[in-house]
Amino acid sequence: MFSRPGAWLLQGLAQLQQALPSQCAICARWPGKRICGDCAARWAAAQPRCRRCALPLAGGATECGACLRAPPAFDAAWAAVDYGYPWSSLLAQLKFQQDPGAAHALAQLLAQVPGVAAALAAARWIVPVPLSAQRLRERGFNQSALLARVLARQPRAGDCANLLVRTRHTAAQSGLQREPRLRNLRGAFEVPARCAALLAGQRVVLVDDIMTTGATLEAAAQALRRAGAIHICAMVVARTQHLPRQ
Numbered sequence: 001m002f003s004r005p006g007a008w009l010l011q012g013l014a015q016l017q018q019a020l021p022s023q024c025a026i027c028a029r030w031p032g033k034r035i036c037g038d039c040a041a042r043w044a045a046a047q048p049r050c051r052r053c054a055l056p057l058a059g060g061a062t063e064c065g066a067c068l069r070a071p072p073a074f075d076a077a078w079a080a081v082d083y084g085y086p087w088s089s090l091l092a093q094l095k096f097q098q099d100p101g102a103a104h105a106l107a108q109l110l111a112q113v114p115g116v117a118a119a120l121a122a123a124r125w126i127v128p129v130p131l132s133a134q135r136l137r138e139r140g141f142n143q144s145a146l147l148a149r150v151l152a153r154q155p156r157a158g159d160c161a162n163l164l165v166r167t168r169h170t171a172a173q174s175g176l177q178r179e180p181r182l183r184n185l186r187g188a189f190e191v192p193a194r195c196a197a198l199l200a201g202q203r204v205v206l207v208d209d210i211m212t213t214g215a216t217l218e219a220a221a222q223a224l225r226r227a228g229a230i231h232i233c234a235m236v237v238a239r240t241q242h243l244p245r246q
């Protein structure tokens with residue numbers, strides 16, 4: 001994926017942007033990095049999370065109750081930060097303004113989470129959660145693809161553009177609980193037949209910007225699993241703190 005020259009040019013520009021002094025998006029200090037070291041240490045410190053769904057956990061547990069009762073379709077999940085202040089505005093810039101600098105800075109935060117680099121290195125494919133064709137037309141870009149491009153670092157051999165596709169437009173998910181979300185998303189993702197052979201027996205990293213109830217990642221992971229992927233890791237920049245999967 002991500003072999004289009006334009007995509008790599010955008011990433012090159014984002015890296016250049018990172019290398020040049022800029023204003024910290026959080027504390028506004030100048031000159032700094034897009035997310036300065038002090039802000040990363042203060043607001044993105046590593047914390048214990050459920051190894052299956054990345055929900056923040058206390059008390060030394062490794063899995064949350066919801067994942068113990070009903071494991072998700074993905075095998076592991078990582079999140080860089082909790083959703084909320086001060087990350088929501090930077091995530092909104094990523095989502096609505098096609099800001100490759102924001103994508104680069106947020107993907108770097110995720111790449112530094114313990115375990116993420118090894119999972120990326122072990123994966124055959126780094127796959128963004130796709131938007132529907134209608135949403136892609138409206139917005140012009142997929143914010144998850146911007147993140148996945150940074151995390152993938154380089155194109156993978158055996159390229160198949162759009163390894164995972166969204167087959168239909170679904171109603172907005174916000175405000176819905178997990179069960180209605182899952183119903184809303186049933187059959188919404190699929191692996192095109194021409195790409196299925198590329199997934200059989202492979203490890204996949206699925207990338208999204210925000211995980212709320214996990215229903216989107218669940219539906220996407222189910223489609224990858226049906227196509228033969230044997231191990232699926234979910235990676236998100238931000239995880240909501242108070243919404244377990246069930």
Ligand SMILES: [Zn+2]
Pocket residue numbers: 024025026027028029032035036037038039040
């Ligand atoms: Zn700062």
Ligand SMILES: [Zn+2]
Pocket residue numbers: 050051052053054055063064065066067068
């Ligand atoms: Zn969990």
